[in-house]
Amino acid sequence: MLxxxxxxxxxxxxxxxxxxxxxxxxxxxGLANLRSSLWRLPTPARxxxxxxxxxxxxxxxVNCDVRTLTRYGSEERRVGFVDLMALGWRDELLPGWYDxxxxxxxxxxxxxxxGVLERLSTVCCAAGLHGEAILYAATxxxxxxxxxxxxxxxxxxxxxxxNLVEAVDHYRYVERLFANELGVAPSDKTRAVVQT
Amino acid sequence: xxYEIGVIGTWSLRRSPGQVVAVRQQVARVVACLALNAGSQxxxxxxxxxxxxxxxxxxxxxxxxxxxxxxAQAPGLLDADESDVWLDDVVVDLDRAVEVARTLxxxxxxxxxxxxxxxxxxxSWHEEWLELPRFVHHHxxxxxxxxxxxxxxxxxxxxxxxVLARQLAGREPLRESTHRLLARCQLAAGxxxxxSRTCEGFVHRVxxxxxxxxxxxxDRLWSEIR
Numbered sequence: 001m002l003x004x005x006x007x008x009x010x011x012x013x014x015x016x017x018x019x020x021x022x023x024x025x026x027x028x029x030g031l032a033n034l035r036s037s038l039w040r041l042p043t044p045a046r047x048x049x050x051x052x053x054x055x056x057x058x059x060x061x062v063n064c065d066v067r068t069l070t071r072y073g074s075e076e077r078r079v080g081f082v083d084l085m086a087l088g089w090r091d092e093l094l095p096g097w098y099d100x101x102x103x104x105x106x107x108x109x110x111x112x113x114x115g116v117l118e119r120l121s122t123v124c125c126a127a128g129l130h131g132e133a134i135l136y137a138a139t140x141x142x143x144x145x146x147x148x149x150x151x152x153x154x155x156x157x158x159x160x161x162x163n164l165v166e167a168v169d170h171y172r173y174v175e176r177l178f179a180n181e182l183g184v185a186p187s188d189k190t191r192a193v194v195q196t
Numbered sequence: 197x198x199y200e201i202g203v204i205g206t207w208s209l210r211r212s213p214g215q216v217v218a219v220r221q222q223v224a225r226v227v228a229c230l231a232l233n234a235g236s237q238x239x240x241x242x243x244x245x246x247x248x249x250x251x252x253x254x255x256x257x258x259x260x261x262x263x264x265x266x267x268a269q270a271p272g273l274l275d276a277d278e279s280d281v282w283l284d285d286v287v288v289d290l291d292r293a294v295e296v297a298r299t300l301x302x303x304x305x306x307x308x309x310x311x312x313x314x315x316x317x318x319x320s321w322h323e324e325w326l327e328l329p330r331f332v333h334h335h336x337x338x339x340x341x342x343x344x345x346x347x348x349x350x351x352x353x354x355x356x357x358x359v360l361a362r363q364l365a366g367r368e369p370l371r372e373s374t375h376r377l378l379a380r381c382q383l384a385a386g387x388x389x390x391x392s393r394t395c396e397g398f399v400h401r402v403x404x405x406x407x408x409x410x411x412x413x414x415d416r417l418w419s420e421i422r
Contacts, residue, residue, distance in 0.1 A: 131339040135301075138335045145328055162411035165370040165402060173331075 023100060114144040121153040125160060133157035146181060148174075148190060155193040167194050198285045199273050201231045204293055205315035209270065212287075219269045222262040227273065227283065228318065231290065232329045236282035245325040290317065290333065297340035306351065309344050309360055313337045314367060338368070345377050354384045365394070369401060372410060376417055383421065392421050 018030030025033065117140035125133035137154035140147060151174045158167035171194045174186050199217070202208035207224055209217045219227070225246050230237060243255035250258070263281065266274040275284050293312045300307055314337075317330040341364050348357035361378040368374050375398040382391035395418040402408050 131301075131343060134335050135339055138332045142328060142332045159411075162372045162376065162413040164372065164408055164411055165406055168406070168408070 110143050114140040114147050114150060117143070118147065118150045118153050121150070121157065125153065125157045130157045130161040134161070145177070148178075148186060151186070152190045152193055155190065159193060164194075198287065199270065199283075200287045200289070201227060201283075202289045203228050203231055203318055204289050204312050205318075206320070207318060209273075211270070217270050220262070220265050222258065223266040223269060223274075225323065226259065226262045226266065226281070228321075229325060230274075230281065230283045231286065231288045232317075232326075235286065236280055239276070239279060239281055242281055246323070248324060294333070294336065297336050300340040300344045300347075301336075303347075306347060306353070307344070309341060313341055314363065338364075338371070338374075342373060342377060345381065349377075349381060349384060352384075354381060357381045358385055370405065372398065372402075372414055376414055379417060379421065388421065392418070395421065 018027070018034040117136045121133045121136035121140065124130075124136060134154060134157045137150050137157060140150035141154065144150070151170070155167050155170060158164075158170065171186070171191070174190065178184055178186055198212040200208075200210040200212060202210075207228065209219060209224070209227065211217050226242065229242055229246055233242075239256065239259060240252070243259040244252065247255040247258050259281070263274055263276055272284055273286070275282055289312060293310075296307070296310060296313060300309065317333050318326060319330075341360060345357050345360050345364070348354070348360070358378075358381040361374065361381045364374050365371075365378045375394055379391040379394045382388075382394060395414060398414065399410050399418075402410060
């Protein structure tokens with residue numbers, strides 16, 4: 001329950017929270033579960049949860065590691081690759097939790113992270129930081145291996161670095177991967193990167 | 197009891213301190229796959245990853261058998277309940293390599309570059325689930341070593357830069373950025389003929405092996421040398 005609140009920036013309806021975290025029970029039972037979990041929280045943690053009528057949220061002084069992550073990503077602050085990794089950018093959300101809502105949030109966070117990493121790669125490549133661009137793109141691909149934009153960002157950085165043989169090798173790998181997984185060829189835009 | 201898992205270069209499993217433990221190939225695959233996935237994974241997921249070509253039922257039977265042999269051959273290494281499989285108390289060489297690479301990339305280019313950075317993840321294993329982690333680590337370690345060479349050149353530790361560049365160029369014969377770095381190290385050391393030979397050798401090799409031309413960056417460097 002606290003995990004779900006940590007992922008939400010704004011307050012959520014009690015009923016919705018109960019339904020998300022306990023989807024298998026009826027509404028009344030869910031709300032009862034919510035009440036009893038709130039009541040069973042140890043005292044310091046109880047102070048972290050704020051009620052606003054029918055809505056509930058975390059106290060503004062409480063931070064969640066995911067919030068730190070999203071803040072770094074949305075501000076597009078210039079953080080180095082290593083600092084970003086130290087914040088846990090490769091780590092999955094709540095590994096070992098298999099509730100539906102966790103799977104959904106995990107997927108959402110993964111897609112968002114891959115997008116930010118791809119943009120960082122493009123920005124670094126344009127700034128002449130080719131090595132860093134490659135690392136960002138590779139990390140985006142680790143999260144989402146079929147993301148064509150990230151493959152393209154990687155190829156562009158490899159070409160800019162002068163590593164043409166490696167770029168062609170990687171393009172062949174993308175061709176194989178796309179044929180096996182999606183049954184399609186990479187787009188013309190991607191092919192154009194290695195044909196120049 | 198603590199185990200040391202080696203997934204860089206060749207597979208190894210040691211019971212601390214240093215005693216080699218032999219396990220079946222199927223056990224090694226499960227252990228390596230877990231080591232690359234933060235030490236724990238869902239049963240169904242790891243079974244399908246490692247045995248993608250067989251039915252789900254067959255894959256989970258294979259996993260059960262691997263766990264059984266694992267417990268017999270390396271007690272205290274693998275543990276499982278009905279939904280997950282995990283590694284108990286282990287040290288993985290990859291974690292150490294990633295840490296060193298990040299230190300080098302974070303700007304401490306003068307830091308020692310250990311031999312572990314010169315090898316890929318289990319290069320002789322042909323498993324689909326290894327491709328992505330291998331690819332990511334490959335880029336991480338090469339960028340880290342090249343940055344270490346650059347840093348040594350900048351701080352005029354030419355000898356040390358040259359040693360690293362030679363070592364990396366020998367392992368990556370078709371990587372141009374490494375050869376440009378090597379030529380720059382040779383120039384800095386006053387070895388003009390060697391620098392010229394490095395460029396010429398690379399151009400010929402790329403033409404003979406893949407029929408490609410070098411990038412304009414190498415052309416420019418080579419003409420400067422001449």
